[in-house]
Amino acid sequence: MKNLCALSITLALFYTGYSQEKLKTRTGNVTFLSETGLEKIYAENDQTASLFLVEKKTIAFNALLKSFKFEKALMEEHFNEKYVHSDKYPAAKFLGTFEEDIDLKKPETYKDVTIKGEMDFHGVTLPLVVKADITVIEDGSITFVSKFKLNLEDYKIDVPSLVRDKISKEVLVSVATSYSNNPTK
Amino acid sequence: MRNLKTNQAKQMKQIVLSLFIIPLLIFGQEKPPSDTDENLFDELDELTTKGSSEVIATFKSTRIILGQSTERAKENQLHFRISHVFSKINGIDNFFGLDNLNNMHISFEYGINNNLQVGLARSNKPDQTYSGTVKGSLLRQKTGENPFPLSLSYYGGIDYKSRDYIPEARDKNFVGRLDYINQVLISRKFSDKLSLQISPTWVHRNLTDAEAQPNDIFSLGLGGRYMFSRSSSVNLEYYHTIPTFDASKFKGNALSVGFDIETGGHVFQLYFTNAFALHPGKFAVNQNGDFFGREISIGFSILREFSL
DSSP states (O other): OHHHHHHHHHHHHHHHTOOOSEEEEEEEEEEEEEEOSSOEEEEEEEEEEEEEETTTTEEEEEEEGGGOEESSHHHHHHIIIIISOTTTSOEEEEEEEEOSOOOTTSOEEEEEEEEEEEEEETTEEEEEEEEEEEEEOTTSOEEEEEEEEEETTTTTOOOOGGGTTTSOSEEEEEEEEEEOSOTTO | OHHHHHHHHHHHHHHHHHHHHHHHHHHHTSOOOOOSHHHHHHHHHHHSOOOOOBOOOSSSSSBSSSSBOSOOOOBTEEEEEEEEEEEEOOOGGGGGGTTSEEEEEEEEEEEEETTEEEEEEEEOTTTOEEEEEEEEEEEOOBOSSSOBOOEEEEEEEEEEEOSOOSSHHHHHOSGGGEEEEEEEEEEEEOSSSEEEEEEEEEEEESSOSSTTSOSEEEEEEEEEEEEEETTEEEEEEEEEEOOOSTTOOGGGSEEEEEEEEEETTEEEEEEEESOSOOSHHHHTTSOOOOGGGTOOEEEEEEEEEEEO
């Protein structure tokens, strides 16, 4: 009987403190910015899917390039048609793991967490290291914010000489996602 | 007593067992945590909201050359276009026609949403025509799970011919100054490079220049483009007027050959055409020069897109 009691208590504790191993979102926000003296190009994708594996400290993203919205319709068309060739390479994907030994079950804010991974974009897969701020809140939900630069040439995105003054060599990518631990949300 | 105890113990065991099994049932609906990257990305793909599967950039602009293409000004975008044709190419003595600007067409086209475009235009020759136009994108070519092979748009316009007419009664006949243009535009992007379009066209003229001429004229537009570099294409367009009246002549069908050159927010079009008029109310009714009799002009248009 004593054993049983102990077991029930352990079970009860286990379930109250239970947080899902795999958190997900389909409304992650990814933006990019190219800014030169002549032209500012900004686009936003708020339908980025992402998985966050709490135990494995792994994070994965999938952003469809056609879901990036631009201010100018023509820019959006050129982006898809002539720069990233989204018919051929529909998505940008990232998979990375955290370097730091952090406990993602404790409510806390972790600044500048290093994430090492690989980026698959425009048919090119390259290693990528980014820094991110991760906030774990009381109910086990997590928010993730990161900014990093991508070099267009590295990903074989050809910028014709005619518009080289208008498109920066490196674009600034910002990622903001939040993962709810409440599966009904 | 001993028996009762064993029964109790049995019951307890069952309860404990069910405690283990219930969570298994609940979480059994979830896929087991995947280990490989590929599984992760499969799951991500499933999670990703599907983007638009619409085929984009069938043509570089809303015109193939003179006639309308299935492309449209997108939501809140304003297209400002100036088109010119010079006079007939004679040779070096008139600098291949460039000495004289023969006709000018100015148009504004605005996208109310991604499927509806309205426009205003003014054409210098021959009738100082003002046009109010509308283009509705009804079907779009799509790839992916629900593919569709064609894009289909409707283009309609009312032309008001503002020039002076003689006699006075003709001049004062407002309704007689109006022409109506209806086109069904059907296109397909066959590859990154090749797009073709067919455009059945009906022009109704309230008042014709001569009594023998019919009020309704039907023609069939055929056009296409082939990209020969990342930003340039060669375009061809032909409007064949169905010979419904005596004055119609095979030689008068509008044939245009040209190039699209795209630079950022501009599209430049350079072309050779036997058409004198630059609006469909006129060039689609068979009143053009003889292309192969060298009644050809050089023309160009500049399109600038603005975001409002």
